[in-house]
Amino acid sequence: MNRxxxxxxxxxxxxxxxxxxxxLNPAKRDGVNRKTVRRVELAAQRLGYxxxxxARGLRTQRSYMVGAVIPDISNTLFPPLVRGAERVLSAAGxxxxxTDTNNDIAxxxxxxxxxxxxxxxxxxxxxxxxxxxxxxxxxxxSAPVVLVNRNTxxxxxxxVGGDDRRGIHACVDHLVALGHRRIVHLAGPSSTSTGxxxxxxxxxxxxxxxxxxSKRRIAECTAFTxxxxxxxxxxxxxxxxxxxxxxxxxDLIALGAIDELRARGIRCPExxxxxxxxxxxxxxxxxxxxxTVRLPLREMGELAAKTLLQRIDLTDxxxxxxxxxxxxxxxxxxxxxxx
Amino acid sequence: MNRxxxxxxxxxxxxxxxxxxxxLNPAKRDGVNRKTVRRVELAAQRLGYxxxxxARGLRTQRSYMVGAVIPDISNTLFPPLVRGAERVLSAAGxxxxxTDTNNDIAxxxxxxxxxxxxxxxxxxxxxxxxxxxxxxxxxxxSAPVVLVNRNTxxxxxxxVGGDDRRGIHACVDHLVALGHRRIVHLAGPSSTSTGxxxxxxxxxxxxxxxxxxSKRRIAECTAFTxxxxxxxxxxxxxxxxxxxxxxxxxDLIALGAIDELRARGIRCPExxxxxxxxxxxxxxxxxxxxxTVRLPLREMGELAAKTLLQRIDLTDxxxxxxxxxxxxxxxxxxxxxxx
DNA sequence: TTGAAAGCGCTAACAA
DNA sequence: TTGTTAGCGCTTTCAA
Numbered sequence: 275m276n277r278x279x280x281x282x283x284x285x286x287x288x289x290x291x292x293x294x295x296x297x298l299n300p301a302k303r304d305g306v307n308r309k310t311v312r313r314v315e316l317a318a319q320r321l322g323y324x325x326x327x328x329a330r331g332l333r334t335q336r337s338y339m340v341g342a343v344i345p346d347i348s349n350t351l352f353p354p355l356v357r358g359a360e361r362v363l364s365a366a367g368x369x370x371x372x373t374d375t376n377n378d379i380a381x382x383x384x385x386x387x388x389x390x391x392x393x394x395x396x397x398x399x400x401x402x403x404x405x406x407x408x409x410x411x412x413x414x415x416s417a418p419v420v421l422v423n424r425n426t427x428x429x430x431x432x433x434v435g436g437d438d439r440r441g442i443h444a445c446v447d448h449l450v451a452l453g454h455r456r457i458v459h460l461a462g463p464s465s466t467s468t469g470x471x472x473x474x475x476x477x478x479x480x481x482x483x484x485x486x487x488s489k490r491r492i493a494e495c496t497a498f499t500x501x502x503x504x505x506x507x508x509x510x511x512x513x514x515x516x517x518x519x520x521x522x523x524x525d526l527i528a529l530g531a532i533d534e535l536r537a538r539g540i541r542c543p544e545x546x547x548x549x550x551x552x553x554x555x556x557x558x559x560x561x562x563x564x565x566t567v568r569l570p571l572r573e574m575g576e577l578a579a580k581t582l583l584q585r586i587d588l589t590d591x592x593x594x595x596x597x598x599x600x601x602x603x604x605x606x607x608x609x610x611x612x613x
Numbered sequence: 614m615n616r617x618x619x620x621x622x623x624x625x626x627x628x629x630x631x632x633x634x635x636x637l638n639p640a641k642r643d644g645v646n647r648k649t650v651r652r653v654e655l656a657a658q659r660l661g662y663x664x665x666x667x668a669r670g671l672r673t674q675r676s677y678m679v680g681a682v683i684p685d686i687s688n689t690l691f692p693p694l695v696r697g698a699e700r701v702l703s704a705a706g707x708x709x710x711x712t713d714t715n716n717d718i719a720x721x722x723x724x725x726x727x728x729x730x731x732x733x734x735x736x737x738x739x740x741x742x743x744x745x746x747x748x749x750x751x752x753x754x755s756a757p758v759v760l761v762n763r764n765t766x767x768x769x770x771x772x773v774g775g776d777d778r779r780g781i782h783a784c785v786d787h788l789v790a791l792g793h794r795r796i797v798h799l800a801g802p803s804s805t806s807t808g809x810x811x812x813x814x815x816x817x818x819x820x821x822x823x824x825x826x827s828k829r830r831i832a833e834c835t836a837f838t839x840x841x842x843x844x845x846x847x848x849x850x851x852x853x854x855x856x857x858x859x860x861x862x863x864d865l866i867a868l869g870a871i872d873e874l875r876a877r878g879i880r881c882p883e884x885x886x887x888x889x890x891x892x893x894x895x896x897x898x899x900x901x902x903x904x905t906v907r908l909p910l911r912e913m914g915e916l917a918a919k920t921l922l923q924r925i926d927l928t929d930x931x932x933x934x935x936x937x938x939x940x941x942x943x944x945x946x947x948x949x950x951x952x
Numbered sequence: 953t954t955g956a957a958a959g960c961g962c963t964a965a966c967a968a
Numbered sequence: 969t970t971g972t973t974a975g976c977g978c979t980t981t982c983a984a
Contacts, residue, residue, distance in 0.1 A: 279977060290955050295979060302979095307953060324730040328676065329977035332667045332960045339710075339731075347699070348692040348911075350894055357687045360713045364724075369731060371678075372711040374699045385703075391663040392678075392708060529898070554895075555689055559868070561900030572687075618961060629971050634963055641963095646969060668961035671976045 278321045286317040294318075298325070337393035339369045340582060343385055345377045345401045350554045351524075351571070352400060355422060358575025359398055366583055368395070375401050377497070383408060390417055396582045398575075402426045403465050418585040422578040425467035429596065432585065434578040437598040438468060438551075439475040441567035444603035445521050445549040446479035448565070453612035454519040454547060455485055460506045460531060461494040462523035469494075472523050472551065490515045495527055503530020511538065518546055518612045525550035525557055525566055532562075532608065543610035553604055562607035570599045617660045625656035633657075637664070676732035678708045679921060682724055684716045684740045689893045690863075690910070691739060694761060697914025698737055705922055707734070714740050716836075722747060729756055735921045737914075741765045742804050757924040761917040764806035768935065771924065773917040776937040777807060777890075778814040780906035783942035784860050784888040785818035787904070792951035793858040793886060794824055799845045799870060800833040801862035808833075811862045811890065829854045834866055842869020850877065857885055857951045864889035864896055864905055871901075871947065882949035892943055901946035909938045
């Protein structure tokens, strides 16, 4: 049961450990006699040698591990993203360490430090909040960081996201084309870039269509949840301000809105249309099927991982590239002509 | 940007590195002067000391990392399970390393070896197949392994799952109570324990209700997917054997079945009832809402993690405990009285 | 082309 | 109660 060490392989091949090390390292192999290489490889195979990554990492200061900091992995938004990242990472010989912060910013900080202690080579962070100066400093000075899905206000770190503005514009355009003029927005938390971005896009779109955009027409959720969708819809409905369409900041909020409408006997889409954002799994099958904006989540994960690997290898100084991947409006059953 | 080492802390506190190490280790702290402890802690805090887990792991042969081997993290069955495990693990000072095998058994083997090379202390494996002798040997001889959701045929490793038999019995009982007598089963792959277990439970339940269980009444899916649900439903429908209810081996298969029924103009639940298994997110909102069996996924993840931690600490010899957590039939819109 | 020796940062055995 | 010493398994100078 004792693990086979490099020294064992070396002995079996009749060479010194240093030579075995070189023979097994593709980058250094050329400085070694072909026959020696072969002998070492054979011995390694025969003994079932598995290199000790801890020892290697200690020596090389590289762990070939990447930390993924996720607010809540059971939110179905994140798994495709994580999967995309994992594929790219493992293809490049990296291993993904997952931490779930439970949407707690203190936990984010903690995990960042903890994983840095573990020698992680870089981070993919999906938990960024708008004024997360600590995170920016960390990414600037402590370890390579790539932000995904949510950006920080400073914009100092590389970021991969969806094109929120276009997505919201597409929603508003779609609703206006259906004849809607009184449209409200269930905004995401202003503590997140996605919340802010989508809200400001909504305001811009409304303006460009010359819709009224009184404060009353926007209600801010404190979280991207169904419960908050219910609460804000209730708030808007109770305000007396009438509307025929809702642009929700994401799918869960939209689902909550639909629940509250239903609870009040208001029909969707006949009386009030609703749009979501993200196109979570099964949103094509919920009843009514949700009109929403599809984000290329897998691609986002992949690109975030690739960007991070670049940053790790080049040790390049914080090229704060900001890539917005194209999104797509998916028209389904929750939107219909205004009556 | 140079990381603070233990030696730096020790120097700042005016003690030897070994003393600093002891002072910072809760388990050894009592052998150290209270004042010294305080001084070291202060120095560590002031300098922002983060222990190097690689070095520690190399020395102690413990990495405080656990590998989670998942077939496909974007299958919404797994995230709650991973989340449950992550919570328990991180509370115990462990870090979760995630690998997604893409349902590929060769990838499973590879990842197991790779992660063992990384010094991982144990594994939570959700990819087990029925005759995965390699995995059993690995778990018996190479590293602590706990199986979750899917078991191996040998039953040699600790396993945490849902009570599949009871779940299927509940489905059949429910359908029979609604007056159904001609019930078919869309079986999961016989390469998985869940597939086999649910099939055999279906047969037993049918027998106990004195339903006919000809081979024709069971169609086996090659994977737990919607596509296979479609294919097998088509097969059964085309066989000419008539039926009024379908017990699907999981939710995705059930969804596929519903699609195929709809494509043929057969109404669900009016003409044919359907039951699923797992209660994936949003199954309460799909149309029609899915009658299914709820698995306590988070608890399964938590318990798997706890079991693994025990096995790691006790280094106990493969107590192949098999824990089946209770499941619950959720009656919804895809089941109705037989006509 | 290969070997010798040192050291990554930490902890455990032993000594004082 | 603290310090000294050694070594976890690997890679990397440097020397041969």
